[in-house]
Amino acid sequence: MDLGLQGARVVVTGASRGIGRAIARTFAEEGADLAICARSPEPLKRAAEELRATGRRVVEQAADVTDGEALRGFVAEAAERLGGIDVLVSNVSGGSAATPDQWERGLAADILPFVRLTEYAEPHLAASERGGAVVLISTTSALHASAPSGPKAYGAVKAALNHYAAALARSWAEKGVRVNTVSPGPIEFPGGGWDRRRHNDPVFYESIRARIPYGRLGRPEEVARAAVYLGSPAASFVTGTNLVVDGAFLDRVH
Numbered sequence: 045m046d047l048g049l050q051g052a053r054v055v056v057t058g059a060s061r062g063i064g065r066a067i068a069r070t071f072a073e074e075g076a077d078l079a080i081c082a083r084s085p086e087p088l089k090r091a092a093e094e095l096r097a098t099g100r101r102v103v104e105q106a107a108d109v110t111d112g113e114a115l116r117g118f119v120a121e122a123a124e125r126l127g128g129i130d131v132l133v134s135n136v137s138g139g140s141a142a143t144p145d146q147w148e149r150g151l152a153a154d155i156l157p158f159v160r161l162t163e164y165a166e167p168h169l170a171a172s173e174r175g176g177a178v179v180l181i182s183t184t185s186a187l188h189a190s191a192p193s194g195p196k197a198y199g200a201v202k203a204a205l206n207h208y209a210a211a212l213a214r215s216w217a218e219k220g221v222r223v224n225t226v227s228p229g230p231i232e233f234p235g236g237g238w239d240r241r242r243h244n245d246p247v248f249y250e251s252i253r254a255r256i257p258y259g260r261l262g263r264p265e266e267v268a269r270a271a272v273y274l275g276s277p278a279a280s281f282v283t284g285t286n287l288v289v290d291g292a293f294l295d296r297v298h
């Protein structure tokens with residue numbers, strides 16, 4: 045199946061490692077040009093070099109998505125240098141640390157960046173001749189209350205974003221802009237949160253792994269392929285959905 049992404053202009057936040065990096069790489073392999081951001085310049089540079097090796101155009105900018113003006117600048121730079129924006133992938137999260145300020149962090153690093161990103165990118169997405177697309181990277185923690193979700197800001201904040209994305213999908217249909225969500229279950233990669241838990245808290249890690257019917261955690265590229273499909277014209281009539289990528293971790297009927 046041709047996903048129809050040759051020459052598409054794609055923005056991915058938090059693309060220097062993990063899931064965001066895999067999403068950017070998969071888009072590039074499908075022939076898309078990329079604009080990527082993260083806070084630390086060196087890993088971002090390495091990720092951009094990896095993307096350029098596919099032969100695609102790549103714009104990289106060190107930007108903190110919690111800084112509204114920096115985010116606005118990144119979107120403007122992406123649109124100018126790529127000549128527009130067809131796909132926006134919002135991947136950064138404040139994470140699930142159980143710190144006292146976790147709710148503020150959820151607001152600052154998850155909710156406001158997604159609201160601002162969609163606002164800044166909206167005119168470009170609406171002008172896309174391919175039909176604009178937004179992909180929100182959420183989490184299964186937004187869809188259940190037990191561990192590893194628990195009474196933390198992370199799942200609740202992502203649940204709020206799921207709601208906002210679903211509502212945007214309905215509102216933006218008349219502009220021809222699709223909005224979808226991808227909800228990964230636990231995903232493991234070297235240096236990532238689950239890799240750390242495997243070493244630092246093996247009992248907890250094993251309790252989660254044992255609940256996944258596939259017997260293993262997911263891989264970033266397995267999330268990336270779902271996100272790239274939803275961002276592509278191949279999903280032209282798919283909007284307002286939440287695609288769970290979790291190896292049947294969640295025991296629920298969608």
Ligand SMILES: NC(=O)c1ccc[n+]([C@@H]2O[C@H](COP(=O)([O-])OP(=O)(O)OC[C@H]3O[C@@H](n4cnc5c(N)ncnc54)[C@H](OP(=O)(O)O)[C@@H]3O)[C@@H](O)[C@H]2O)c1
Binds near residue numbers: 062227236
């Ligand atoms: N890993 C999982 O098991 C899992 C499961 C479900 C859902 N998810 C979701 O998937 C997404 C990615 O998760 P991940 O595990 O791949 O994350 P990660 O390993 O922590 O990577 C996050 C990326 O975002 C960048 N970033 C972090 N804060 C930023 C900020 N304020 N501004 C700009 N860039 C920032 C990081 O680079 P810098 O640090 O240099 O900024 C990095 O490139 C998140 O939305 C997460 O909630 C992950």
